[in-house]
Amino acid sequence: MSSPAPRRLALALIWTAALGAGLYAADRFLLGTRQTGWQLAAAIEDIPADAGLVPTPRFVPEHLGWPPRVILYRSGPVSGCWLGLAGPGDTEPQVWIGRGDDPLPDPVIPFAGCMASPRRDCPAGWRTLSVAAGDRPTFLLGTAPPGEMRRIMKGLEDHKKRVKSVK
Amino acid sequence: MALTLLVTNLLHGVVGLAWLAGLRRALAPMPAGLWARMLTLALILPVAVVALHLAGVLPGSDASVLRVDLWAAHILANHVVLGFGAVLLGGTAVAFVLQELWPVLSQQRVLHHAPRLQDAALEGALAAVLAKYEAHGVRLPGRRRLYVRLLDTPAPTAALEGFVEPVLLVSRGLRDHLDSFELEAVLAHELAHLVQGGNRRFLWVWVIRALQAPNPLALIIFRLLVEAREAAADALAAEVTRKPAVLAAALLKLRSSAAAEADLSVLARARASVLRQAELAATRLRVRTLLDGPGRAQASPLATITAGALLGALLWSVA
Numbered sequence: 001m002s003s004p005a006p007r008r009l010a011l012a013l014i015w016t017a018a019l020g021a022g023l024y025a026a027d028r029f030l031l032g033t034r035q036t037g038w039q040l041a042a043a044i045e046d047i048p049a050d051a052g053l054v055p056t057p058r059f060v061p062e063h064l065g066w067p068p069r070v071i072l073y074r075s076g077p078v079s080g081c082w083l084g085l086a087g088p089g090d091t092e093p094q095v096w097i098g099r100g101d102d103p104l105p106d107p108v109i110p111f112a113g114c115m116a117s118p119r120r121d122c123p124a125g126w127r128t129l130s131v132a133a134g135d136r137p138t139f140l141l142g143t144a145p146p147g148e149m150r151r152i153m154k155g156l157e158d159h160k161k162r163v164k165s166v167k
Numbered sequence: 168m169a170l171t172l173l174v175t176n177l178l179h180g181v182v183g184l185a186w187l188a189g190l191r192r193a194l195a196p197m198p199a200g201l202w203a204r205m206l207t208l209a210l211i212l213p214v215a216v217v218a219l220h221l222a223g224v225l226p227g228s229d230a231s232v233l234r235v236d237l238w239a240a241h242i243l244a245n246h247v248v249l250g251f252g253a254v255l256l257g258g259t260a261v262a263f264v265l266q267e268l269w270p271v272l273s274q275q276r277v278l279h280h281a282p283r284l285q286d287a288a289l290e291g292a293l294a295a296v297l298a299k300y301e302a303h304g305v306r307l308p309g310r311r312r313l314y315v316r317l318l319d320t321p322a323p324t325a326a327l328e329g330f331v332e333p334v335l336l337v338s339r340g341l342r343d344h345l346d347s348f349e350l351e352a353v354l355a356h357e358l359a360h361l362v363q364g365g366n367r368r369f370l371w372v373w374v375i376r377a378l379q380a381p382n383p384l385a386l387i388i389f390r391l392l393v394e395a396r397e398a399a400a401d402a403l404a405a406e407v408t409r410k411p412a413v414l415a416a417a418l419l420k421l422r423s424s425a426a427a428e429a430d431l432s433v434l435a436r437a438r439a440s441v442l443r444q445a446e447l448a449a450t451r452l453r454v455r456t457l458l459d460g461p462g463r464a465q466a467s468p469l470a471t472i473t474a475g476a477l478l479g480a481l482l483w484s485v486a
Contacts, residue, residue, distance in 0.1 A: 009473065011193045016477045019186055020484060024232045031237050050240035077236050 034075050038105040041071040044083075052079040055097050055138045058155030061148045063087045064095060072098075072105045082108055085142075095142035097156065111141050129153045172217055173256075173381075174239045175486045179213035180384025182233075182485050186478060187388075199402040200363060201466030203395035205474050209388050211375050212475070216482045235486040256381035263380040267373075267389070278318065278328060278336060286317035289337055292350045296358060296408070299351075303407045305362055309333075313361075315354065317342060323421050327357045330367045341421060348410060349417035355404035356414060359464075363399055394449060401453055402464035415457040422450045 034050075041047050044067060047054055051073040060066045070084030070093055080100015084093030084107060096108055104112055113121030114128040122128065127149050130137040140153050187209055191197055242248050293315045300307065307313070315335040318324065323341040328334045335357045342350065360366075372392070379385035405411035 008194055012190060012473070012477055015189050015193050016186065016481050019182070019189065020232055020481055023182065023485060027233045027237075031234065031241070034234065034237065048240070049244035050237050075237075076234075079236075 036074075036076060038072050038074050038080075038082075041073055043067065044071060047071065047073045047081060048075055050075045050079060051081050052099070054081050055083065055099055055156060057097060057152050059151045060085060060155075061144060061152070064144070069093055070107060072107070074100055074105075095140070095144055095152070097138070097140050097152070099136055099138045101136065108141075114141055115139050131156055170243065171235055171239045172220065174242065175217055175220060175235045176213055176379060176382055177384060178233055178235060178238070178486055179216060179482050180209075180379075180382050180388065182481060183209035183213060183478065184384055184388060186481060190474075196462050198463040198466045198470075199395065199399040200464050201470055201474070203363065203392060203399040204466065204471045205478070206388055206392040206395050207372055208471075208475050208478050210372060210379075210385060210392060212479055212482050213385075214375050214378055215479075216486075219483075232485045255383055259383040259386050260381040262386060263377070267376070271373075274326075277320065277322065277324070278326060281318045281320040281338070283316040283334075283336070284319055286315070286337075286342070288347070288350070289315045289317055289335075289342065289354075292347065292354050293335065296351050296354045299355070299407050300358060300362075305403070305407060307358070307361060308365065313358075325353050325357055325421075327360045327366060330365075330370060333361055333365055344420045345417055348413045349420065352404060352408055352410060352414035352417050353421075355408050356400050359400035359403035359407075360396070362403060363396065369396070394452075397449075397453060398456060399464060401457055402462060405457055406464045411457040411460070415454040418450050418454055418457075422447060 044054055044056070054073075064085040064087050066085070068083040069086040069090075070082075072082045072084075074080045078101050080098065082096055082098030082100065082105055085095040085097070086093045093107070096111065098108065110123060111126060111128075113119065114123070114126055115130070119128065125143050126141055127143070127146065129140040129149055129152075131140075131153065138156055140149060140156060142149055142152070144152070187205055190205070191202065242252060293313065297307075297313070313333065313335065315337065318336045318338040320338050321340040322338055323344065324336070324338045325341055326336045328336055335354060337350070337353065341353070345353065376385060376389045401411075401414060404414055408414070
């Protein structure tokens with residue numbers, strides 16, 4: 001490149017392209033291919049690190065039980081995680097705890113209005129609480145009595161502190 | 168977010184350094200001026216790309232060559248890597264203060280405290296060097312008159328000072344050891360710094376380096392850049408004066424006439440000894456390069472633009 005010799009320019013281009021390709025291959029080999037969109041996990045431990053912080057509550061009412069019935073996560077730059085809690089006799093989760101930008105996972109879409117500001121089209125009997133944790137809010141949606149919802153929320157405020165410490 | 172930007176900056180440092188190393192090997196021999204400019208680009212472009220990240224004008228992580236958020240998440244999840252990284256970054260930030268901030272401030276103190284005198288021998292040497300630059304077709308930036316001053320101190324030193332009105336400084340301790348040809352060679356070297364951007368450009372580069380204080384790759388690139396700037400100035404001075412051996416002799420005299428530090432404390436003597444060893448190694452390399460033939464000093468603007476475009480495109484696609 002000390003002169004505009006085509007050979008030198010070609011060498012520089014080849015080296016730049018080869019380095020880029022090598023880095024791409026190394027990244028995909030070491031970290032694997034990322035599945036985009038919402039994924040179902042069997043256990044909280046299976047949620048990958050790049051899904052962000054998992055909003056784990058410190059308190060869960062006895063009638064709901066733990067671990068969550070439904071665990072959803074999304075990896076990557078638009079990461080997120082939703083936990084659906086249900087009791088032994090419930091067919092569907094009665095409480096959803098989660099965070100993550102749109103689009104929401106399919107089971108949470110009916111509750112999109114509960115999280116909107118102003119609140120709109122929220123299914124009857126569902127309450128919403130939220131806590132600002134990090135760069136986005138963590139939502140608590142549920143049919144549990146207000147007192148229980150507040151206790152769950154209080155446990156999630158500790159999660160807010162954890163988010164702050166990670167930031 | 169902060170961690171992602173830090174990891175981005177680190178990865179850009181690794182990629183920039185690897186790219187430079189490969190290119191230098193593939194395109195050898197490379198003009199000293201081009202190598203210095205490429206190192207400058209490798210220091211500046213990562214900061215520019217992080218700024219683009221903050222402005223949100225870069226492709227999403229999944230489209231990138233390296234998925235920075237994924238690397239950041241893995242680092243966060245691994246406490247050993249996280250701890251090692253924290254120690255490495257903290258140590259690099261301390262090294263920045265001790266190696267790059269403190270010496271600059273100390274040197275400024277020496278330069279500002281010593282009286283400055285007009286000196287006929289220095290002015291005669293500067294006139295001769297300026298004539299050689301003109302004859303060689305190298306244009307000095309700016310139209311202001313250049314001044315040269317004798318620094319009344321026994322410490323052997325020469326420097327280009329000033330951002331707006333540059334002044335060449337040569338200490339009495341150095342001038343008394345050099346003959347007239349060596350003095351011209353030293354002044355030609357300092358003038359070469361002015362041709363290659365001078366203190367104003369280097370201040371900007373230094374600020375960009377300071378922004379990346381904890382990045383060990385930026386530390387390496389900056390150290391290489393400091394050496395490359397000297398090599399580029401040596402090459403241009405040798406090209407203009409046509410006497411590389413004379414500049415090599417002046418460099419050796421500069422190092423061998425360094426003052427003893429008998430009155431220093433044990434710690435300060437140890438530090439001075441380490442610095443002297445490093446300076447001797449650098450001088451040895453510069454002298455060897457000058458005696459072997461420093462090669463072409465300056466690169467065409469097209470080569471610099473091409474290098475910048477390639478590295479910019481690589482970093483843009485990387486993360």
